[in-house]
Amino acid sequence: MWKDSSEIHSGILCPLNTPRFVCDEMLRGLGEWLRIAGYDTHMPEEGTEDRDVLAMATADNRWLVTRDRELILHRNGPQHVLLLISDRQTDNIQELTIKLNLDWLHAPFSRCKRCNTPLHQGPLPGSSAPPDAGQQGVFHCPTCRQTYWKGSHVKRMRKRLEEFNRWRRAGASGT
Numbered sequence: 001m002w003k004d005s006s007e008i009h010s011g012i013l014c015p016l017n018t019p020r021f022v023c024d025e026m027l028r029g030l031g032e033w034l035r036i037a038g039y040d041t042h043m044p045e046e047g048t049e050d051r052d053v054l055a056m057a058t059a060d061n062r063w064l065v066t067r068d069r070e071l072i073l074h075r076n077g078p079q080h081v082l083l084l085i086s087d088r089q090t091d092n093i094q095e096l097t098i099k100l101n102l103d104w105l106h107a108p109f110s111r112c113k114r115c116n117t118p119l120h121q122g123p124l125p126g127s128s129a130p131p132d133a134g135q136q137g138v139f140h141c142p143t144c145r146q147t148y149w150k151g152s153h154v155k156r157m158r159k160r161l162e163e164f165n166r167w168r169r170a171g172a173s174g175t
């Protein structure tokens with residue numbers, strides 16, 4: 001009896017219930033920003049069949065973020081869909097932030113923006129860190145082998161993330 005109720009409890013309040021996304025091919029820039037903020041975001045290759053995009057979203061219970069109205073009229077559409085109207089990236093980010101009250105400082109710079117893999121700290125195995133980057137500030141992607149380090153571009157991106165967070169609802173936690 002105790003076990004049952006505790007399972008239900010953790011299901012409702014689970015703090016790890018972080019949204020995951022699929023961004024359609026018209027929204028690649030937005031998808032990259034979601035990855036920079038640390039969100040698990042699939043971006044189907046150009047030309048992926050609609051039904052495969054939908055399956056990707058349904059299988060992992062992801063938000064389908066799309067500007068393609070046809071995609072949401074599909075019979076087997078996923079449960080969570082965000083249809084964005086504007087073709088401006090900033091408007092899209094604002095809409096997403098307001099609708100989901102999304103925290104852009106969720107886990108910034110923890111995920112490869114090229115391929116979505118969680119980053120590992122340190123330089124690529126077998127290589128040395130870039131000369132002007134301390135060991136602490138170097139990360140690499142074990143999948144696509146991209147190296148990242150915390151330079152001025154990271155500071156600029158963090159500033160953008162902070163700006164995105166201003167669209168969150170007043171009084172929301174974390175800001």
Ligand SMILES: [Zn+2]
Pocket residue numbers: 112113114115116117141142143144145146
């Ligand atoms: Zn990668």
